[in-house]
Structure formats: structure tokens, C-alpha cells
Amino acid sequence: MQDFTLANILANLLIATRWTIALSAIAFFGGGIVGFIIMLMRISPNPIIRTISLIYVEIFEATPLLMQLFLVFFGISVLLGLNLSAWAAATIALTTYSSAFLADIWRGSVEAVPRGQWEASRALGLPYIKQLKRIILPQAVRMSIPSTVGFAVQVVKGTSLASVIGFIELTRSASSISNVTFQPFLVYSMAALIYFCLCFPLSLWSKHLEKKFSYEG
Amino acid sequence: MEYTPQFSVVWNNLSLFWQGLVLTLQIVVVAISIGLILGILGALGRTSENRVLNGIAIAYVEFFRNTPFLIQLFFFFFGLPGLGIRMSSWQAAVLALSINFGAYATEIVRAGIEGIDKGQVEAGKALGFKPMQVFRHVVLIPALGNIYPALVSQVVIAVLFSSVVSQISAEELTFAGNYLQSRTFRSFEIYLAISVIYIGLVWFIKLVAFLIQRQFFAFTRYIR
Numbered sequence: 555m556q557d558f559t560l561a562n563i564l565a566n567l568l569i570a571t572r573w574t575i576a577l578s579a580i581a582f583f584g585g586g587i588v589g590f591i592i593m594l595m596r597i598s599p600n601p602i603i604r605t606i607s608l609i610y611v612e613i614f615e616a617t618p619l620l621m622q623l624f625l626v627f628f629g630i631s632v633l634l635g636l637n638l639s640a641w642a643a644a645t646i647a648l649t650t651y652s653s654a655f656l657a658d659i660w661r662g663s664v665e666a667v668p669r670g671q672w673e674a675s676r677a678l679g680l681p682y683i684k685q686l687k688r689i690i691l692p693q694a695v696r697m698s699i700p701s702t703v704g705f706a707v708q709v710v711k712g713t714s715l716a717s718v719i720g721f722i723e724l725t726r727s728a729s730s731i732s733n734v735t736f737q738p739f740l741v742y743s744m745a746a747l748i749y750f751c752l753c754f755p756l757s758l759w760s761k762h763l764e765k766k767f768s769y770e771g
Numbered sequence: 772m773e774y775t776p777q778f779s780v781v782w783n784n785l786s787l788f789w790q791g792l793v794l795t796l797q798i799v800v801v802a803i804s805i806g807l808i809l810g811i812l813g814a815l816g817r818t819s820e821n822r823v824l825n826g827i828a829i830a831y832v833e834f835f836r837n838t839p840f841l842i843q844l845f846f847f848f849f850g851l852p853g854l855g856i857r858m859s860s861w862q863a864a865v866l867a868l869s870i871n872f873g874a875y876a877t878e879i880v881r882a883g884i885e886g887i888d889k890g891q892v893e894a895g896k897a898l899g900f901k902p903m904q905v906f907r908h909v910v911l912i913p914a915l916g917n918i919y920p921a922l923v924s925q926v927v928i929a930v931l932f933s934s935v936v937s938q939i940s941a942e943e944l945t946f947a948g949n950y951l952q953s954r955t956f957r958s959f960e961i962y963l964a965i966s967v968i969y970i971g972l973v974w975f976i977k978l979v980a981f982l983i984q985r986q987f988f989a990f991t992r993y994i995r
Binding site: 612613615616617618619620621622624625628629630632633634635707710711712713714715717718725728729732737738739740742743745746749750753754757 | 853932935
């Protein structure tokens with residue numbers, strides 16, 4: 555049997571980290587696209603569309619991510635007779651999870667744009683789409699960047715739950731290695747450190763952006 | 772093959788779900804209570820002049836906010852026995868949840884402390900308030916009012932995170948669902964029912980929080 559040295563363990567954890575990063579990136583961008591649509595629905599003038607998107611956000615923000623993973627991986631696959639891979643299930647669950655939170659963050663930024671900006675652009679005769687595209691969103695995007703980066707940290711941490719349905723990323727790999735080496739203390743410490751190295755720079759960046767924008771604003 | 776959902780598995784096991792919900796609430800209430808104390812201590816450290824205390828508080832907050840809860844949980848449950856510290860799964864679950872909540876609460880409470888304007892305290896004194904009255908009406912209650920919404924969101928997150936402790940076999944709502952699922956294979960019905968229970972719980976907490984806010988912290992509308 556192969557003997558695990560410290561370097562071996564670290565190398566194996568780092569290999570698995572690729573999948574943590576890949577899943578985070580896909581979930582974040584997928585969540586961004588869906589979240590953007592939900593955000594547009596949330597600020598829509600139509601009350602029915604607003605309510606539907608509100609319910610979407612409230613439901614996904616009120617269920618544990620773990621439960622969403624279980625529902626997709628075990629539940630939906632049974633219900634629809636699909637054989638979803640752990641990879642597909644994790645992507646779907648993390649995308650919906652991210653989309654709800656991002657939609658909420660971005661809606662907050664859009665609503666923080668002063669009412670007068672809507673009225674002024676309307677008075678200038680801009681149609682709704684142009685009001686959004688030219689006047690409101692450019693201002694909202696600036697305000698939303700710090701919290702969006704901050705949420706990326708939640709996504710990276712959230713991917714650790716994909717280990718539960720058998721997706722092999724950093725946490726899953728740490729569990730397997732600790733089962734083989736009988737050194738859980740060491741292995742989980744190292745895994746935690748790797749997560750920290752992924753998340754901490756994002757947190758610092760988010761804090762930095764927040765300060766920068768608040769001084770300029 | 773057509774799959775027909777049969778929700779009888781849910782109706783026949785309501786008592787199991789109820790037990791799970793009660794266990795979840797127990798874990799969350801204990802963890803939030805300990806976590807709040809940690810958060811207040813952490814905030815005192817974060818705002819203190821003492822560099823060592825400040826450094827410890829920063830390290831605590833940053834480390835636990837930048838690592839996944841699942842890894843923290845595994846570390847406490849599987850890792851710490853390597854140092855001779857053994858815990859039951861329930862103890863490890865409560866410990867991990869408390870420490871995690873404490874890290875977020877530290878930042879929230881710190882913002883509350885730093886949000887109190889010195890001029891307000893002076894104004895209170897100038898109006899002839901006694902020191903205790905100043906502390907109560909000018910410092911404590913407005914600070915609580917300011918941090919209240921953030922604290923409520925964090926409580927909701929703690930409820931949602933508590934489902935993760937099922938992974939070290941701590942018994943709570945999600946664990947009850949996994950248990951039932953492994954016996955009946957009715958995964959869709961069971962996890963849907965559990966999701967609905969979580970949603971109900973979270974909405975209930977939000978409703979109570981809203982009523983409390985309206986009753987006690989209505990003034991925050993005027994000072995913003």
C-alpha cells in the first residue's frame with residue numbers, strides 16, 4: 555500500500571482543489587446569469603412577475619443548501635427517472651442557491667439607486683429597457699460589487715457540501731485521505747488552510763472594494 | 772418507468788419529523804446562546820486597545836468565516852480526538868455551530884458598538900440623564916436596534932447550517948430525513964417535506980423577528 559507523506563497528502567488535496575474551484579466558478583457564473591434574470595423580475599413593474607420571483611428567492615433562501623442538494627440528487631432523479639451525476643446535481647443545486655442570493659443582493663443595489671434617477675431618465679423619454687441599461691444598472695453595479703465578491707466566498711464554502719452527494723472535491727478528498735491515513739487532525743487542518751487561502755483573499759478584496767466605493771460615493 | 776410520488780410516507784411519519792424539528796431547535800438555541808456570548812467577547816476584543824486581544828479576535832473571525840462549516844465540523848468531530856479531546860456528535864455539532872455563529876456575531880456586534888455616535892452620549896449627559904440611563908437609552912437599545920436585522924439573518928443562517936450536522940450523525944431534522952429515506956427510498960417526498968418544514972421554520976422566525984422589531988425597535992426608522 556502506498557504510504558502517505560505530508561507532501562503526498564498536500565499534493566492530493568491540491569489536485570482535488572481544482573474541482574472545488576471549477577464547481578465554484580460554474581455555480582457562481584450560472585447563479586449570476588439566473589440571478590440576473592430573477593433580479594430583473596424582482597424589480598419588474600408587473601406585480602405577478604414580482605411575486606413569482608419573490609417566492610423563488612424566499613424559498614431558496616429558506617432551505618438548507620444540503621437539502622437542495624439532496625432534493626436534486628436523490629429526489630429529482632427518482633421523480634424524473636434521470637440518472638443525474640453528482641457533478642450535475644451539485645451544479646444545479648449550487649446554481650439555484652447562488653441565483654437566489656445574488657438576485658437579492660443585486661435587487662438591493664438597484665433599489666439603492668435614488669428614485670429621482672428613474673424619474674429623470676423617464677422624463678428624458680428613455681424607454682424602460684434603456685432606463686435600466688444606461689442609467690440604473692451602471693450605478694447599481696458599482697454598489698453591488700463588494701457584496702457580490704463577498705458572496706463568492708459563500709459559494710466556495712458551499713461547494714464543500716457537494717462532497718456529501720459524492721462529488722470528489724477538496725472536502726471529499728480530505729475525508730478519503732483521512733480515512734486511509736488515520737490522521738484526521740492533520741488532513742482536515744490542511745484542507746481548512748487550503749479553503750482559507752481560497753476565501754480569505756476574496757474576503758479582503760470585498761472589504762477593500764467596500765471601503766473604496768464608500769469613500770468615492 | 773413512471774414514478775408516482777406517495778406522500779403517505781410523510782403523513783405516517785409526522786412524529787419522526789416533529790422529533791427532528793425539536794432536536795434541530797435544541798441544537799440551534801443552545802448554539803446561538805453560546806455563539807452570542809462568543810460574539811460579544813469577540814467584539815470586545817475587536818474594539819479593544821490591546822493589540823493581542825485584537826489580534827486574537829481578528830484571527831478567530833477571519834479563520835471561521837473563511838472556511839466551510841462542514842470542514843469545521845469534521846475538524847471538531849474527527850480531528851480533535853487526535854489531540855485527546857473526544858466529543859459526542861451532539862457536542863461537536865453544538866460546538867461547531869456556536870463557534871461559527873460567534874465569528875459572524877463578532878462582526879455584527881462590533882458594527883453595533885462602533886455605530887454609536889459619541890455626540891449622542893454627550894447629548895444624553897447634557898440633557899441630565901444619569902449614566903445608567905444614558906447607557907440604556909442612548910447606547911444599548913439603539914445599538915441593539917441597529918444590529919437586530921443582521922443578527923436575525925445570522926440566526927436564520929444558523930438554522931440552515933444546522934442541517935449539515937447530520938453529516939456527523941448528530942440527530943436533528945435532516946438526520947431524521949436521511950434515516951427515513953434509507954428505510955423507505957421515498958427520497959423525493961421526504962426531502963420535499965423536510966424542505967417545507969425548514970421553510971416554515973425560517974418564515975416563522977422571520978415573522979416573530981418582524982413583530983419584535985415593530986414592538987421594540989420601531990425607533991430605528993427615525994434615526995436612520
